[in-house]
Amino acid sequence: MTTAAASPHTMNTYGRLPVALSHGKGLRVWDTDGKCYLDGLAGIAVNTLGHAHPKLTPALQDQIGKMIHSCNYYHVPNQEALAAKLVELSGMTNVFFCNSGLEANEAALKLARKFGHGKGIEKPEIVVYEKSFHGRSIATLAATGNEKIKEGFGPLPEGFVRVPVNDIEALKKATHGNKNIAAVFLETIQGEGGVQPFRAQYLKDVRAVCDANDWLLMIDEVQCGMGRTGKWFAHQWADILPDVMPLAKGLGSGVPIGAVVAGPKAANIFQPGNHGTTFGGNPLAMRAGVETIRIMEEDGLLANAAKVGAHLRAALERELAGVAGVKEIRGQGLMVGIELDRGCGVIMNRALDAGLLLSVTADSVVRLVPPLIITEAEADEIVAILVPIIKTFLAEKV
Ligand SMILES: Cc1ncc(COP(=O)(O)O)c(C=O)c1O
Numbered sequence: 001m002t003t004a005a006a007s008p009h010t011m012n013t014y015g016r017l018p019v020a021l022s023h024g025k026g027l028r029v030w031d032t033d034g035k036c037y038l039d040g041l042a043g044i045a046v047n048t049l050g051h052a053h054p055k056l057t058p059a060l061q062d063q064i065g066k067m068i069h070s071c072n073y074y075h076v077p078n079q080e081a082l083a084a085k086l087v088e089l090s091g092m093t094n095v096f097f098c099n100s101g102l103e104a105n106e107a108a109l110k111l112a113r114k115f116g117h118g119k120g121i122e123k124p125e126i127v128v129y130e131k132s133f134h135g136r137s138i139a140t141l142a143a144t145g146n147e148k149i150k151e152g153f154g155p156l157p158e159g160f161v162r163v164p165v166n167d168i169e170a171l172k173k174a175t176h177g178n179k180n181i182a183a184v185f186l187e188t189i190q191g192e193g194g195v196q197p198f199r200a201q202y203l204k205d206v207r208a209v210c211d212a213n214d215w216l217l218m219i220d221e222v223q224c225g226m227g228r229t230g231k232w233f234a235h236q237w238a239d240i241l242p243d244v245m246p247l248a249k250g251l252g253s254g255v256p257i258g259a260v261v262a263g264p265k266a267a268n269i270f271q272p273g274n275h276g277t278t279f280g281g282n283p284l285a286m287r288a289g290v291e292t293i294r295i296m297e298e299d300g301l302l303a304n305a306a307k308v309g310a311h312l313r314a315a316l317e318r319e320l321a322g323v324a325g326v327k328e329i330r331g332q333g334l335m336v337g338i339e340l341d342r343g344c345g346v347i348m349n350r351a352l353d354a355g356l357l358l359s360v361t362a363d364s365v366v367r368l369v370p371p372l373i374i375t376e377a378e379a380d381e382i383v384a385i386l387v388p389i390i391k392t393f394l395a396e397k398v
Contacts (some may be wrong), residue, residue, distance in 0.1 A: 017348065017349060017352055019031045019035075019352060020032045021037075023051070023052070024039065024050070024051025024052060025050075025051055025052050026050045026051060026052075026053075026371075026373065027039050027050050027051075027370065027371055027373065027374055027375075027378050028051070029051060029357065035355070036355060037352070037355050037356060037357050038355060038356050038357065038378065038381055038382060038385065039051070039357050039370060039371060040351075040356055040357055040358040040368045040369070040370045040382050040386075041357040041358050041359055041367075041368075041369060041370070042250075042369055042370055042371045043254065044223075044249070044359065044369065045191065045223045045224075045228060045249045045250055045335070045369040046249045046250055046252075046253070046254055047250075047253060047254050047371050048226060048227065048250040048251075048253040048254075048292055048296065048301070048371060048372050048373075049253045049254075049292060049295055049296075049301075049371060049372070049373055050371035050373045050374075051371075053253070053295065053373070055291070055295045055298075056253055056288070056291055056292065056295060059287060059291040060255070060284070060287065060288060060291070063283060063284055063287040063288075064284065066283070067283045067284075068282065068283060068284045069279065069282045069283065069284070070282070070283060071278060071282075072276060072277075072278075072280065072281060076281050076282070076283055076286055078283060078286035078287050078289075078290050079097060079281045079286050081286070081290050082095070082097075082259075082286050082289040082290050082293075083095035083097075085289075085290065085293050086247070086259060086261050087261070089232045089233075089293070090232065090233060090241075090245060090261050091241055091263075092241065092242075092245065092261045092262060092263040092267075093262060093263055093264055093267045094261075094262050094267035094268075095259050095260065095261050095262070096259065096260045096262075096270065096275065096280070097257070097258065097259050097277075097280045097281030097285070097286070098258035098259070098260070098277050098280040098281075099256050099257065099258050099277065099279050099280055099285070100135075100248050100256060100257075100258045101134075101135055101220075101222035101223075101246065101248035101249060101258060102134070102135025102136060102137045102140045103135075103137075103248075103258045103277065103280070104220075104222060104246030104247060104248050104258035104259060104260050105134045105135050105140045105143070105220060105222070105246045106135070106137055106139055106140055107246070107260045107275055108185065108218045108220070108244045108246050108260055109126065109139050109140070109143065109185075110270075110274075110275060111216070111218075111244055111260070111262070111266050111269050111270065112124060112126050112182045112183035112185070112216055112218060112244070113126075113159070113182065114269050114270070114274065115182050115183065115216055115265075115266065115269055116180070116182030116183075118269065119182070119214070121179070121180050121182060122180075123158075123159060123180055124159060124180055124181075124182035124183075125159045125160065125161050125178065125180040125181050125182065126143065126159060126160055126161070126181075126182060126183045126184070126185050126218075127160075127161050127162075127163060127171065127174070127175060127181060127183070127184040127185065127215075128143045128144075128145060128160050128161070128162050128163075128185050128186075129145055129162065129163060129164070129165050129185075129186050129187075129190070130145045130162060130163070130164050130165060131145045131146065131165065131190055131193030131194065131196060131362070132144055132145040132146075132185075132186065132187060132190055132193060132220075133145075133146060133187070133190065133191065133192035133193055134185070134187075134220055136149070138153065138156060138157065139156075139157050141153060141156060142156035142157045142158075142159075142160055143160055143185060145162060145193070146192070146193075159180075161174055161175060161178070161181070162174075165186075165190070165196060165198060165202075166198060166199050166202045167202075168202060168205040168206070168209070171184070171206065171209065172209065175213075181213065181215055182215060182216060183210075183215050183216035183217070183218050183243075183244070184206055184209070184210055184215055184216070184217055184218065185218040185219075185220065186198060186206070186218075186219060186220065187219070187220045187221070187222075187223065187224060188203070188219055188220075188221060188224050188225075188229075188233070188234035188235045188237075188238075189223070189224040189229070189234055189331065189332060189335055191222075191223035191224060191335070191361065191367075191369075192223075192361055192362065193361075193362055194337060194339065194361055194362030194364070194365040195330055195331045195335060195336065195337025195339075195361070195365055195367055196330075196337075196362075197234075197330065197331065197332060198238075200237060200238035200239075201238075203235060203238035203240050204238055204239075204240055207240045207241075210243070216243040216244055216265060216266055217240075217242045217243050217244070218242060218243065218244040218245070218246070219233075219235050219242035219244070219245050219246075220245075220246050221233050221234060221235070221245050221246065221247055222246055222247060222248045222249055222258075223249055223335070223369075224332075224335055225245070225247050225249075225250070225251075226247065226249065226250035226251050226292075227250065227296055227301055227302045227305055227333075227372055228250060228305060228333055228334050228335050228369065228372065229305065229306075229309070229332040229333035229334070229335060230302055230303070230305045230306025230309060230332065230333035230334075231302065232302065233245065234332065234335075237332065241263060242263065243262065243263045243265045243266045244260060244261070244262050244263070244266045245260070245261040245262075246258070246259070246260050246261075247259045247260075247261065250292070250372075251288075251289050251292065252285055252288035252289050252292060253288060253291075253292040254288070255284060255285050255288035255289075256279075256285060257285040257286075257288060257289055258280070259289075296372065299373070301372040301373065302372075304372060304373070304374070305333040305334045305372045306333050307376075308334065308374050308375065308376055308379050309331075309332065309333035309334045309335075309336065310333075311376045311379050312334070312336060312368065312374075312379040312382065312383065313329060313331070313336055315379065315380065315383045316329050316336065316338060316383060316386075316387070317329050319383060319387040320338070320387060320390065320391075323390070323391060323394060324394065325340055325341045325342065325394035326338065326339075326340060326341075326390070326394070327339040327340060327341050327364075334368070334369060334370055334372060334374065335367075335368075335369050336367070336368040336369075337361070337365045337366065337367050337368075338365065338366040338368075338390065339364055339365045340364050340365075340366070340390070340393075340394065341364070342364060342398060343363045343364050344360055344363075344364055344366060344393060345360045345363070346393070347360055347366055347389055347390065347393055348360050350389045350393070351385065351386060351389055354385050354389060355385065356382060356385045356386060358382075358386070366386070366390065368382065368386075370382070
């Protein structure tokens with residue numbers, strides 16, 4: 001039987017590629033037929049430490065031998081340890097733990113609404129962005145700026161005002177005189193929207209607008225956070241502080257985890273009974289978070305993300321310079337998007353055949369989000385595989 005047989009018993013939610021991955025080591029993974037791939041995707045920006053990391057694996061084994069789950073009726077020591085670390089790294093004050101990106105964003109949306117109600121706003125509204133992606137629950141779908149994935153799920157919650165990215169005048173115009181606004185919600189670098197960064201000046205301007213109006217600034221760092229850009233959180237390049245910051249993906253290096261980090265303006269909005277989750281903050285996920293950050297610090301992975309990211313980007317720019325059909329290469333650190341002038345989903349299949357994992361997002365953007373342990377030599381290997389694929393694809397008749 002081939003490893004990648006169709007799945008008759010799982011729901012038909014994914015158009016899966018015909019490969020089943022079985023194990024990995026560092027930046028390499030193997031499928032069940034023994035073929036080796038270079039991992040330029042990290043499970044969609046999740047496997048911060050790559051696969052089977054020699055420091056993370058024994059720590060998780062140790063934790064599983066002690067306790068996987070307790071529950072939030074009791075204290076979980078590593079919740080406090082991980083929260084303290086996230087507070088230190090972010091400059092914010094308090095953390096709520098959950099299990100995924102959408103859950104972190106759902107909590108952020110609840111914080112914004114309760115913040116609004118606390119100010120006497122009966123129907124609080126939240127500013128969100130075109131092409132944003134915040135998750136697939138009913139509320140995070142409503143916040144998301146992709147109409148296609150909302151189809152068939154209405155009615156979605158109201159209370160969102162949508163604006164274009166990087167246009168501060170549009171934001172001011174859309175919110176002018178609206179006393180119901182409670183928060184602005186954005187991804188520092190839109191991931192699913194095509195690796196689309198917000199400009200530093202725009203982020204500073206939004207911070208100022210939020211301060212002037214007493215709105216929460218909520219920054220979704222689920223994909224671009226946790227060191228991927230070379231700073232702990234991508235908004236730190238703009239030297240601003242959010243009031244609310246959802247995290248997930250890379251925080252647990254593969255163990256499911258989510259977190260909402262809050263600054264003073266949002267830290268005390270939730271009181272007992274307002275929000276909760278059975279699995280959130282469980283001992284296994286907390287240990288994964290604590291160890292991921294510890295190893296990142298020990299091994300200098302922020303600096304590595306910045307260095308190898310710049311190397312990767314420079315190599316792509318050099319190799320793809322002047323190639324007709326390449327519109328833009330953008331991103332920061334190890335979050336890189338190559339925008340082509342046409343839909344290019346097939347590049348994902350061709351890269352797979354050639355032994356490289358990556359994804360295509362927003363239809364026409366080849367996305368690389370490799371593990372943060374990547375070396376320059378491995379980045380060169382990615383470029384050597386990917387560039388001919390892109391060139392061949394673009395040379396084909398449309
Ligand atoms: C910026 C951002 N927010 C939220 C999510 C949703 O996270 P999850 O898939 O863990 O629910 C994603 C997932 O891609 C994301 O990129």
